[in-house]
Amino acid sequence: METDKSKLGSFLFNRSVQGVFYQLITLGLVALGIYYIVTNTARNMLERGLASGFHFLGVESQFDIGMTLIEYSPTSTYFDSFIVGLLNTLLVAGIGILFATIIGFTVGIMRLSSNWLIAKIAEAYVEILRNIPLLLQIFFWYFAVLRALPKPKQSLELYDSFFLNNRGLFIPDTVFGEGSSIIFYLLWLTIIISIGIFIWAKRRQNRTGERFPALYVSTALILGTFFISLAATGFPVSFEYPELKGFNFKGGVKLIPELVALTFALAMYTASFIAEVVRGGIMAVSKGQTEAAKSVGLKQNLILRLIIIPQALRVIVPPLTNQYLNLTKNSSLAAAIAYPDLVLVFAGTALMQTGQAIEIIGMVMGVYLFLSLFTSLIMNLFNRFMKVDGER
Amino acid sequence: MSAANKEIRPPVIELGVMGWLRKNLFSNWYNSLLTIFGLYLLYILIPPLVNWIFLDANFVGSTRDDCTNEGACWIFIQQNIKLIFYGLYPTEELWRINFVYLILLISGVYLLIPNLKHKGWVGAFLLVIFPIICVVMLSGGLGLEAVETRLWGGLFLTLVIAGVGIVLSLPIGVMLALGRRSKLPVVSLLCTIFIEIWRGVPLITVLFMASNMFPLFMPEGVNFDKLIRALIGVMFFSAAYLAEVVRGGLQAMPKGQYEASQAVGLTYWRMMALVILPQSLKMVIPAIIGSFIAIFKDTTLVLVIGLFDFLGIIQFVGTNPDWLGFSHEGYVFAAAVFWVFCYAMSWYSQRLEKKLDTGR
Numbered sequence: 010m011e012t013d014k015s016k017l018g019s020f021l022f023n024r025s026v027q028g029v030f031y032q033l034i035t036l037g038l039v040a041l042g043i044y045y046i047v048t049n050t051a052r053n054m055l056e057r058g059l060a061s062g063f064h065f066l067g068v069e070s071q072f073d074i075g076m077t078l079i080e081y082s083p084t085s086t087y088f089d090s091f092i093v094g095l096l097n098t099l100l101v102a103g104i105g106i107l108f109a110t111i112i113g114f115t116v117g118i119m120r121l122s123s124n125w126l127i128a129k130i131a132e133a134y135v136e137i138l139r140n141i142p143l144l145l146q147i148f149f150w151y152f153a154v155l156r157a158l159p160k161p162k163q164s165l166e167l168y169d170s171f172f173l174n175n176r177g178l179f180i181p182d183t184v185f186g187e188g189s190s191i192i193f194y195l196l197w198l199t200i201i202i203s204i205g206i207f208i209w210a211k212r213r214q215n216r217t218g219e220r221f222p223a224l225y226v227s228t229a230l231i232l233g234t235f236f237i238s239l240a241a242t243g244f245p246v247s248f249e250y251p252e253l254k255g256f257n258f259k260g261g262v263k264l265i266p267e268l269v270a271l272t273f274a275l276a277m278y279t280a281s282f283i284a285e286v287v288r289g290g291i292m293a294v295s296k297g298q299t300e301a302a303k304s305v306g307l308k309q310n311l312i313l314r315l316i317i318i319p320q321a322l323r324v325i326v327p328p329l330t331n332q333y334l335n336l337t338k339n340s341s342l343a344a345a346i347a348y349p350d351l352v353l354v355f356a357g358t359a360l361m362q363t364g365q366a367i368e369i370i371g372m373v374m375g376v377y378l379f380l381s382l383f384t385s386l387i388m389n390l391f392n393r394f395m396k397v398d399g400e401r
Numbered sequence: 402m403s404a405a406n407k408e409i410r411p412p413v414i415e416l417g418v419m420g421w422l423r424k425n426l427f428s429n430w431y432n433s434l435l436t437i438f439g440l441y442l443l444y445i446l447i448p449p450l451v452n453w454i455f456l457d458a459n460f461v462g463s464t465r466d467d468c469t470n471e472g473a474c475w476i477f478i479q480q481n482i483k484l485i486f487y488g489l490y491p492t493e494e495l496w497r498i499n500f501v502y503l504i505l506l507i508s509g510v511y512l513l514i515p516n517l518k519h520k521g522w523v524g525a526f527l528l529v530i531f532p533i534i535c536v537v538m539l540s541g542g543l544g545l546e547a548v549e550t551r552l553w554g555g556l557f558l559t560l561v562i563a564g565v566g567i568v569l570s571l572p573i574g575v576m577l578a579l580g581r582r583s584k585l586p587v588v589s590l591l592c593t594i595f596i597e598i599w600r601g602v603p604l605i606t607v608l609f610m611a612s613n614m615f616p617l618f619m620p621e622g623v624n625f626d627k628l629i630r631a632l633i634g635v636m637f638f639s640a641a642y643l644a645e646v647v648r649g650g651l652q653a654m655p656k657g658q659y660e661a662s663q664a665v666g667l668t669y670w671r672m673m674a675l676v677i678l679p680q681s682l683k684m685v686i687p688a689i690i691g692s693f694i695a696i697f698k699d700t701t702l703v704l705v706i707g708l709f710d711f712l713g714i715i716q717f718v719g720t721n722p723d724w725l726g727f728s729h730e731g732y733v734f735a736a737a738v739f740w741v742f743c744y745a746m747s748w749y750s751q752r753l754e755k756k757l758d759t760g761r
Contacts, residue, residue, distance in 0.1 A: 028584070028585050031585060031588070032585050032586070032587040032588060035585075035587060035588050035591065036587055036591075039591060046618045049617070049618055049619060049620050050617045050618055052621070053616075053617045053619075053621070054617065056621075122435070123425070123428065123432065124425065124426060124428075124432045124435050124436060124439070125426060126425075126426055126435075126436050126439040126440070127436070130439055130442065130443070137740065140694070140698075140739070140740045140743035140744050140747070141698075141736045141739050141740055141743075142698040142701040142712065142739055143698070144701040144702060144704075144712060145701060145712055145735055145736055145739065148712070148716065148732060149732045152728050152732075153728045153729050153732055338602070338603035339603065341603040341605045341606065342605060342702070344605060344705055345704070345705055352603070352606060352609070356606060356609050360609075360613065366613040366614045366617060367614060367617065370606060370609060370610050370613065370614055373609075374598075374601075374602045374606050374610075377602045377603060377606065378597075378598065378601040378602060380601075381597075381600070382601070
C-alpha cells in the first residue's frame with residue numbers, strides 16, 4: 010500500500026508528466042475556444058444568409074477604383090479588385106521605402122556631423138517627426154497642403170516638365186519605342202553578370218587576399234552596355250511631357266494627390282526612425298576600429314569604405330528592414346484619405362458589398378503576414394551572407 | 402618671473418565664443434558652407450512659422466469674423482475646446498472626467514516624488530481600485546447617470562484607449578513572452594503563432610476585424626460596445642509587441658540567475674516573479690516605454706472605425722460650416738498636444754534609464 014502511494018506520488022510530481030498534463034490542458038482550452046467561435050460564426054452566418062467560401066471572388070464587382078495599375082472596370086471581378094488594391098499598396102510602399110531610405114540616411118549622418126548646427130537641425134527633425142502620429146501627418150499633407158494647392162492653371166512647376174497642383178503631381182512619361190526590349194534584356198543580363206562578379210570577387214579575396222574592384226567594373230559594365238545598346242538601337246526611348254489643355258493636364262504620368270500625400274508622410278515619418286537606426290549603427294563601430302585602421306596606414310575614404318561601413322551595415326540592416334516592413338504595414342492608413350490601397354478597396358468597399366467579412370479580412374491579413382514572413386526570410390539570408398567567416 | 406613659471410594658455414582663438422564657433426561651425430571650408438546652408442534653412446522656416454503661430458495670430462474673439470490678422474486663428478480652438486477635450490460628453494457631467502483626472506494626477510505626482518513612504522499602497526490603489534472608480538465615474542452607475550460610450554470623444558477618449566491598452570497589454574505581453582520561452586513545445590508554439598500573427602498585420606486590419614468579424618464570433622444576443630471591441634483589438638495588438646520586448650529582456654538574463662533560483666528550490670512561477678522578471682523588466686524599461694509611445698500614437702487609428710478620438714474630433718470640428726478653412730490650426734494644435742505627450746514619455750524613459758543604470 011505504502012509503495013503504491015509513493016509510486017503514484019512520484020508519477021504525479023514527475024516534471025515531464027506534469028508538462029504533458031499542462032500542455033493537454035492548454036491545447037484543450039484553445040480547441041474549446043476555437044470550437045466556440047467557429048460554431049457561433051457558422052450559426053450567425055446562417056442567420057444572415059451568408060454563404061462561406063471564396064465563390065464571391067469570381068463575381069462582377071460593380072464598383073470603380075480611382076487609380077489602377079492594370080486594366081480594371083466595374084465589370085471586373087472581386088479578385089481583380091484584390092489585385093488592383095495589392096498593386097497600389099506595393100506601389101506606395103516601394104516609392105515610400107526609396108525616399109525614406111534617402112532622407113533617413115541623410116538625416117542620420119547629419120546627426121553625427123561635427124557641425125553643431127547641422128547636428129541640431131537633424132536632431133530636431135527626428136524628435137519632432139517621430140513624436141507625432143503618422144495619421145495626423147498624412148492628414149496634414151493631404152488636407153492642409155495638397156488640397157490647398159492652386160488650380161492647374163497656376164501650377165507650381167519645375168523645368169516645364171513637373172507640375173504640382175490640387176489635381177496631383179504630373180511628371181513626364183517615358184515612351185519606349187521599337188527595339189527597346191533588347192535594351193531591357195541586356196540590362197538584366199549585365200545585372201546578373203555583375204552579381205556573379207561580386208560573388209567571385211568575394212571568394213577570391215577570401216582565398217588569396219587580393220582585392221578586385223568589383224563595384225567599378227560592374228558599374229562600368231551595366232552603364233556601358235546600357236548606353237552602347239541605346240546608341241546602337243538609335244535611342245528608341247523618348248519623354249512625353251504633361252501639357253495644360255483646357256482645365257487639366259494631358260499626357261505624362263499623373264500621380265493622384267492621395268498617393269503623393271501618403272508617400273510624402275510615410276517617407277518623412279519612417280525616415281526619422283531610419284535616421285536613428287543609421288546613427289546607432291555607425292556609433293556601434295568602436296573607435297578602436299578607426300584608430301587601428303589609421304595606424305596601419307589606411308586613407309580616410311578607405312577606412313570609411315572597408316572598416317566603418319561594412320561593420321555599421323551589419324548592425325543597421327536588420328532594424329532597417331523592420332522599418333521597411335513598418336512602412337509597408339503603415340501604408341494601410343491610406344484608407345483614411347481614400348487612396349485605393351488593399352485595405353480600402355478590398356477590406357472596405359468589397360467587404361461592404363459582399364459581407365464576406367471572414368474571407369476578405371483573412372485574405373488581407375494573409376497578404377501582410379506573407380510580406381512579413383518573406384522579409385524575415387530575406388533578412389536571414391542577408392545575415393548569413395554578411396557573416397564574417399569563422400564568426401559564431 | 403622666469404618663463405618656466407608662466408602658465409601656458411591656449412591660443413585666444415580656441416577659447417570663448419569665437420573658439421566655440423570656430424570649432425563647431427567653421428572648422429573648414431565645407432563646414433562653413435554647411436553652416437551657412439543650415440542658417441538659411443532656419444531663416445526660411447522659423448520666422449514665418451513664429452509669425453503665423455504667435456505674432457500675427459488671433460487670440461481674442463468668439464466667431465471667425467474676429468480673425469482679422471494674417472496668422473493663425475486660435476479662436477477656432479478656443480470655441481471648440483470642450484468638444485476637443487471631452488467629445489459629446491454631457492456638460493453637466495464633465496466634473497466626473499475631471500475628478501478622474503485629478504485622482505490620477507495626485508497619485509501620479511505622489512509616485513514621482515522621490516523618498517515618500519507607502520508608494521506600494523498608492524501603486525496598488527492605482528492598479529486595483531482606480532480602474533473600478535474609472536468605470537463607475539465615466540460610464541455611470543451607483544446613482545450616477547449613465548453616459549453611453551458613443552458620447553465619449555476627444556482627448557479624453559484617446560487617453561482612455563491608450564490607458565486601457567497600456568495597462569492591460571503589459572501583463573498579457575509578459576505572459577505571452579513567458580509562454581514563448583516555455584520548454585513545453587505546445588505552449589511555446591501557440592504563443593509564437595499568436596504573437597507573430599498580431600505583429601505581422603497592420604493595426605487598421607485588426608480594427609476592421611474587431612468591428613466587422615467580432616460580432617460574428619459571439620453567440621446570439623451578445624453585443625459588445627464598439628469602444629470595447631476597439632479596446633480588445635488595441636490590447637492584443639500591443640500585447641504582441643510588448644511580448645517581443647519582454648522576451649528580449651528574458652533572453653538577456655544570464656543563465657546563472659535561472660540555475661541559482663532552481664538550486665534554492667524555487668518553483669517556476671516563484672523563480673519568474675521573484676528573480677527573473679524584476680531584473681529583466683528593469684532592463685527593457687526604455688523599450689517598454691517606447692512601445693507605450695507607439696500605442697499612444699496608434700490610438701489615432703480608431704477614427705477609421707468611427708470613434709471620435711482627439712484627431713477624429715479635430716477632423717470633425719473642421720467640417721463645421723461655421724469654421725471651414727481652419728484645418729491648419731486644428732492639425733498644428735493636435736500635433737503640439739501629441740508631441741508634448743510623446744516627448745514627455747520619451748524624456749521620462751531616458752531619465753529612468755540613467756537612474757536605473759546601476760552599472761555593469
